[in-house]
Amino acid sequence: MEPLFSIGPILAVLTPVAAVPVLISSKNENVREGWTFLAAGALFLMVVSMLPSILEGARLEFVIATLTPSLAIKLTVDALGMLFALVASFLWIVTSAYSIGYMRTLKEHSQTRYYSFFALSLFATIGVAFSGNFFTMYLFYELLSLATYPLVTHHQDKEARSSGRKYLFYILGSSIAFLIPAMLITYAYTGTLDFGSQGFMAGHGIPPKLLLLLLGMFIFGFAKCGIMPFHSWLPAAMVAPTPVSALLHAVAVVKVGVFCVIRVITGVFGTDFLSSLQYNSYLAYLAAFTILAASLIALSQDNLKRRLAFSTIGQLSYIILGAALLTRYSLTASMLHIAMHAFGKITLFFCAGAIFAASGIKNISRMVGIGKRMPWTMGAFLVGSLSVIGLPPAGGLISKWFLVLGTLESDQIFFLFVLLASSLLNAAYFLPIVYRAFFCSEEESQFENKVDEVPAWCLGPIMVTATASLILFFYPQPFLRLARQAVQTILGG
């Protein structure tokens, strides 16, 4: 189907960037935050306005610039991109609200810079979601790395400095060392970088060994996807303020990483071509290894945000695993999990931030009894945990269920066991927190009475995302439909 010309994509991409000058120039913090909301709302509306035509099966396209006849910077909206953009733009609104509460409570410095770069990050994220070819995707991917650097190192202290260094070293280093050459070699062989529904690698006579090398370079080049051994930037990046960790490390950055991996598998290599090569199994095993290893490491972490970070690494590999299995169900699961995990994980991060903002506590061992002081927060935490573990009544179950179906469909029982083991491990590192938070004797409780719920600006977003997680269990339609549609265009039928 021919793509339709539309200025929708470019408008959507530019909305966050348009807000930046206003953010910088406004002196009053209320005005500044008002603008953030306005931009977030506008972005969401813009994305939603394109939803109907996408659901009808159309593809929207906008060419920004043409580099060579076969290479352009162009934006295309398809079902997969739509799904991701929908998640990201919705969660930006929520995170903006949360940021206001969090940043004001902790009286953080340089808030203008914070909001500006937040908007820039969203710009890059939406750009990745709507990228029409690999080249454009790479541009926005790189932009995202840089736009998030000041956010990660927001505190500007020694720890932030070393973490920032690690962050850049992994993210920028891998993309320069692996991604650019891989992209160029691909381009040199194929003469195009436009995503196809069955990729564009097939039929150009690329030697199989080189193909394997390229696949590896692509996967490791997108170090944001957190696959081992290129994962250790993610826990390091947890030094950032919590809203940043929440949005960027549960939603934008890491999801951009896995989104790019899905694009590589489906849009660059193509499922048929990849399965004929059998290289997908290497990837699946790597993902499985990451899932188990990350879950085990998560168990040993006492810092809540670090535990969440390792949990994220594991969950990201679910998505990669799903994509690597190349079956109808697994691909659906993989795409769906982007959304489901986003809602679940952001709730968890919000909760961690709320606990820190209210009590200054970062470590799990000191959270005994906190549920009595902050019942709403911890209730939301429970919902988030359920979603990530994959238990009803939270949305995470849906995607996991599809993933399980996918492993059965591909006759790879090994991965089924991996999934089950991982779910158990997930439960093992989340549920005790909740349990200890609510059920403990008075003398065990580590909290004075003065610790209370966080302000409404913080709590509201937590409730919204937690509720959304619950709703998605009962009504996963928008995302499920988009994911199905995306898989349909890939696998046909």
Place this chain on the structure above:
Amino acid sequence: MSQHYPALIIVVPLLAALAAAAAGWINKRYCFPIAVASLAASFVSSVFLLGRVIRVKEVIYEMAGWTAPIGIVYRVDALNGLVIVVVTAVALVNLIYSKSAIEEDFPDKMGTYYALYILFATGLAGMVVTGDAFNLYVLMEIASLTGYSLMGLRRDRATVSALNYLIVGTIGATFYLLGVGYIYIATGTLNMAEIASFMSQMSDSGSIRMAFVICLAGLFIKMAFFPLHGWLPNAYTYTPTASIGLIAPLTTKVTVYIMIRMALSVFTPEFSFKTIELSGAIVWLAIIGIVAGSCMALAQKNFKKMFTYIIVAEVGYMVGGFWLGNRAGISGSVLHIANDALMTLALFMAAGIFARKIKGEEISDMQGLFRKMPWTMAAFVLGGLSIIGVPPTCGFFSKWYLISGGIEAGNYYFVGALLFSSLINAVLFFRIFEVAYFEPFSESHGHDHSHGHEAVAVEEAPLGMLIPFYVVAISLVILGIFSGDLITKIIYFAIPAGIV
């Protein structure tokens, strides 16, 4: 007037240089407007000229009305049409930027400074548009002589390094002259196009081969290509603020342009890439140069000196990319001439602001600058990202073409060197950013440098410097976004059709 654009680009600044020098003896206030007006006129003419070249492919201007082999002609095609715009734009923007620096550094020799500045720009512009091999030498000497004096007047070391540069530069220029002599002895003409037309029968002539080697050696010396780069870092590090923004971006780039012009339009691609089997060796030198330049940059504590080693590496990019001998590599090389001129300008503009405000040139002097001068730093970051090659800045796109040229030619060492250099550049710039971002501003700045009188308040640069700086920084992004148009509409036609 439109048929006179090629002459206007050169003659208007020349006359203005006379006027500015005279004004320096009569009334100093007129110097700056004269200089700006003339370079602006030159810039506008070159833009119009480029527009015309895009339409008609080639503009020829016969000086004194004598046709090609007899007289001197100016020949503008897509290649130098692009470069001339860059040259005049950089000269103009840097002049506006450095007004206050000039007034501060050379209060009693302002007129002469402006005259030398304009003459330097004139010389470079002439080198770009001329179609005569000997005329190029004369213009090269104008640019060199004015360049030496623009460099030579600052601190103690500036004079020594300028003198060293003069000696090396003269060797380079004289070698070029000798090469032209060898060409003349074999062909009997000095017109580039006519030499090229003789080249098919001449390709086995020994003196042509020798001419090629000698010209190339001379140009390599002048552009500081790897083993011959020794003079550049010292010469550029100690150059006054106002001059460095003109000299550093343009000298090496214009010399690279001349190399490309000689190889493509004088010696013909057939001869340069096939008959003479030197391109492989040159690419290897470029690879070593890129790696060595990057490593040397890493070893520097002084940020200006670090930038100079980056220039050495960038010369390696352009030369290496060109001698890959395929369309992608040459496109990347030509695109990089334009991009690198602006990137280097941005870097040295930033260095100029820092040098004025913090009175130090060590990276460690830059503590806390993000807090004190956020606008300057923001633009500087843009420049740094462009050097690293981060999209969507222009540095990425030229690197893209260079790397794809390397892949096409199957020269993976070159690709590796480019990527290595990008990584090193990332380290270099983030090292600076870290110091400026994380370390708190210390009040002890400048005390040991400013000779007793109290430290200058570190604050945002004045608008007169900031606005030109932003023009350059933003153009880095704009150039990046439109590099596709640049390639398809201009550079594509700059490369002979025989090269694929």
Place this chain on the structure above:
Amino acid sequence: MGEILDFIIAKSNYWSYVVLMMIGLYAMISRQNYVRKIIGMSIFQTAVILFYVSTAVKEKAVIPIIAHGHGEEANAAIEASQYINPLPHVLMLTAIVVGVATLGVALSLAIRVYQKYGTLEENEINDMIREQ
């Protein structure tokens, strides 16, 4: 014998230009004193001029000023081979002027260097810079 002599005559100019050029180059690279380097530079440039002028020479030809360029005989046909090639001469006029211009600038820089360091020896100046 005669052949060798002819060969020497035919090429001696070119040989001596190379020798002179290398003398100049050697002085520029190896001499420590800046004035000597500059003198070497002057020799170097002049050597190239010698080369150009040598290319212009034609046997049995006279200087390129047209005889009887005036009056009624002015329109007589001119046999180009009677006159020495003027083009290299023109080029070399320019080159000589460039040479003296370079020399002037170089010497003024050298004077400046001497004022700062009190010496013109490159190694001594380098030592001083290193000590700073």
Place this chain on the structure above:
Amino acid sequence: MNWQIDLITLLLVIICGIGAISVKDLLGASILLGAYSFLMCVLWAVMGAVDVAFTEATVGAGVSTVICVAAVFQTTRRAKN
């Protein structure tokens, strides 16, 4: 063409050139440079390049030598090693 004169002058030119870069007294070197230029000018006159010879006589042997001497007076006469 008088190739004998040509050869002898060439020889003298080379001797002067070597002398100019070898003598330790810079004033002497400057004067030798003047002599070199003058011999060069003779050489060119022999070769029929009268205009070039004229220019070299005025510029090379004249002004160049003078400014060289002037510069030596402003700096130092001694060159070490």
Place this chain on the structure above:
Amino acid sequence: MKKLGLLTVVVCGVLLLLKTAEFADWGDPNSPASRHLSPYFLENSIKDSAVPNVVTAVLADYRGFDTMFETTVILAAGLACFFILRVRKTEKPKSTYYRHVPTATTLRIIEGAVLPEQSKVFKRIDSVWVPFDLILATTCKAIIPFIQIFALYVIAHGHHSPGGGFQGGVVLGASIILMAISRNLGAAIAHLKEKTTVLMAMIGVFIYAGTGAFAALAGKNFLDYSTLATVLGVDEIMARSHGILIVETGVAIAVMAVMVWIYYNLSSAGKQDEGL
């Protein structure tokens, strides 16, 4: 460094020497250099511009653009020397020297006291002791006008004989330099002030570039002297001839001024109080 230099020189030298074998023999009238372009100049210079000295014709007309920049190079060198060396404010010398002309005795005056500058009996001299030589001073004084007249002849007669703007300009400049050497710098500066030399240099180059610009404004190409035909009231050939004379004059003025200017700055290291 020495060994490296020697190695470079030997390698370059051997390479260049080997390649001389490829050249046409010295004086070969059939070398490509002699056959291709130069016959046109030789055969047409009289037809095109009525200038018998082909070198002048090529220099100022066919390749006039080169020559304009050659003049600019000289100007740039003058500007550069000035820029690098010139010091405006110098401390007064501790002592000044005067010569009592009739007795040829030298007076040294320490601080403060000043003898009348314009006095006929006392002349200010440089501190680097200059022996007074009556013969030298008188001879130079006598020959300087002749040198200058010869210079003017060289300029004006460049069409027909060796010479032209450059040579004449340099000779003219040399006469001033001779004055500075034979007497002292002050005497030369008194005759030709620095400001005058600068303006003359500018004017000289301006005459050249302005002639070219006039041609461009009058509708032909830059530096096309034939446009002068209407102004001067002659045919195009003579217009070229006159155009050459005009630009040669410009060249002479510029070269003369710059030579003197460079000498002023170099000989006094930019202080312009005392020369050699």
